[in-house]
Amino acid sequence: MSNPIYLAIDTPYLDNAQALANSAKNHIGGIKLGLEFFCANGHHGVHEMGKIGLPIFLDLKLHDIPNTVAKAVQSLNMLSAAILTVHASGGRAMMEDAKAAAGSNIKVVGVTVLTSMDDHDLNRVGVEDNPHDQVRRLADLASEAGLDGIVCSGQEVKTAHQRWKDGFFVVPGLRPAGSAVGDQKRIVTPRQARDDGASILVIGRPISAAENPDEAARAIVGSL
Numbered sequence: 001m002s003n004p005i006y007l008a009i010d011t012p013y014l015d016n017a018q019a020l021a022n023s024a025k026n027h028i029g030g031i032k033l034g035l036e037f038f039c040a041n042g043h044h045g046v047h048e049m050g051k052i053g054l055p056i057f058l059d060l061k062l063h064d065i066p067n068t069v070a071k072a073v074q075s076l077n078m079l080s081a082a083i084l085t086v087h088a089s090g091g092r093a094m095m096e097d098a099k100a101a102a103g104s105n106i107k108v109v110g111v112t113v114l115t116s117m118d119d120h121d122l123n124r125v126g127v128e129d130n131p132h133d134q135v136r137r138l139a140d141l142a143s144e145a146g147l148d149g150i151v152c153s154g155q156e157v158k159t160a161h162q163r164w165k166d167g168f169f170v171v172p173g174l175r176p177a178g179s180a181v182g183d184q185k186r187i188v189t190p191r192q193a194r195d196d197g198a199s200i201l202v203i204g205r206p207i208s209a210a211e212n213p214d215e216a217a218r219a220i221v222g223s224l
């Protein structure tokens with residue numbers, strides 16, 4: 001079984017990102033680069049991180065009209081990422097066009113409800129359903145649009161997996177017992193997410209903020 005842990009590297013500094021990835025690379029299965037890194041380092045930064053030799057997950061959460069998202073995806077194809085995110089709330093046409101524009105080797109996954117949001121936060125943006133129901137709705141839409149899978153929290157992944165048997169499930173918001181929660185609201189442990197059907201486990205601060213990131217990553221692998 002390959003290592004399901006993708007290390008979320010959230011820093012604007014390329015040298016810090018390289019140092020972190022290199023320190024943990026024996027205990028992770030891939031590297032997730034998000035907006036903070038990409039806005040500061042662009043294509044060059046992604047190329048440099050690719051030299052570490054692990055699959056790259058571009059977590060750019062694209063969300064715009066279909067034509068604009070499709071053109072953005074085309075501009076990213078040359079980076080040979082393994083996974084790319086778009087927001088499922090951008091709608092079916094946007095997701096269809098994103099998938100059609102993506103290279104054949106990249107998984108395009110739809111972000112459903114951010115793991116930093118709870119019922120109250122969803123209600124404040126006009127969604128009356130709870131996160132569980134909203135994830136289910138957007139998972140169905142992502143599946144209809146031909147995406148490869150979704151991003152959801154570990155609290156919804158079991159249901160999502162039951163409804164979408166061959167879906168690819170990306171789960172962030174993971175916290176080993178006793179680690180700081182920070183801004184995440186819908187958390188589970190890495191083991192729980194894995195047992196409930198997560199395809200990959202996105203983990204940032206529990207590794208990157210640890211005194212010894214390599215040791216922290218190793219301990220999480222051991223807990224799975």
Ligand SMILES: O=c1ccn([C@@H]2O[C@H](COP(=O)(O)O)[C@@H](O)[C@H]2O)c(=O)[nH]1
Pocket residue numbers: 008009010034059111113114115116151152172173174182184202203204205206
């Ligand atoms: O719903 C989502 C979607 C993406 N993320 C990203 O995952 C990591 C989590 O980092 P931690 O430090 O482990 O909290 C981060 O890069 C987010 O942008 C998410 O948390 N929730």
